[in-house]
Amino acid sequence: MIVIDRVCKSKSRTPILREVSFEARPGRVTGFLGPNGAGKTSTLRVLLGLDRAASGTALVNGRPYAGWPRPLTTVGAALDGSGAHRSRSAHAHLRWVATSNGLPRTRVDEVLDLVGLTGDAGKRAGRFSLGMSRRLGLAAALLGDPPILVLDEPVNGLDPAGIRWMRDFLRASAAEGRTVLLSSHLMGELAEIADDVVVIDKGSVVARGTLAEVTGEHSTLEDAFFALTGEMERPWS
Structure with missing residues (x-):
């Protein structure tokens, strides 16, 4: 379970988060929706310990993300693309991530197959399309088989078949009891998969x-x- 409680954050004395509070619960897909610059990514970064809040708390199963010794086994997160160095292959990147969290290397091949990248495992990340980078980021998030998924714009760059696959995967993850929190600007897609919505x-x-x-x-x-x-204005269809 994710609990965001009265989180505030400023940049150069300008408030960018104003007492943000919401929950994302197990067994449900929570969609996080807002215009560009509204504070979605800033909130997720605070949750994952990448930024520090001025006040308030952001907890994962009752403790800060940084308090988990092997975070990939608790939270699988994908923000800002794949996170892989351009010169590394998909397989090498995932092997490194798995090793850093004490996970078996056999899990690398499992997640590559799960996200449909087995045939591209040896390809360098710098040659990946945006959609393939999204899949690689998701593969890294799934390495620890975590009960919580936090995804920023997970369908961005995917083709129609990829969007359908992602939709089915996220719904199945929630059906298995996982907590799924995702941000998206694709409101039609969000309406297809979200149980709860935070604007x-x-x-x-x-x-x-x-x-x-x-x-x-x-x-x-x-x-x-x-x-x-x-x-x-309505920039999205």
Whole structure:
């Protein structure tokens, strides 16, 4: 379970997170939605210990992410692409990540097969398309078979078949009892897979609840989003 409680953060004295609070629960997919610059990635970075909050707490199963001795066995996270050095092959990158967390090397081949990269295991990460990089990042997140997944824009760059695969995978992960937290700007896709939705705007959570509760009287999640944030333009279909 993920609990974000009144997290505040500023940059150059400008607030970028204002008492952000929400939960992501086991067995459910929680979608984290907001305009560019709203604070989605900043919140995830605080959760994963990559940035420090000025106040508030971000806990994973009751403790900070940094408090877990083998974090990959608790939280699988994928932010900002694959995280692999351009000159390393997919297999070498995953082998290094597995070794750093005391995981068996046999797990590398298992996750490559799971995300559909077995045939590209020897290819250097710098030659990967955006969609392949997303799959490699997910493979690294899955190495420890964690009960919690935190993914930033997981379907960005995937082709239609890849999007369907990702949708099915995330739903299956939640059905197995995992906590799944993902950010996305693709509201149509989010509406297809999310059980719960958190909407953030200008660093503040403006809505949270089940998909039905957040959508409310609006016909679509997209309509609800623009009503909540006051955005005039609709850059996404």
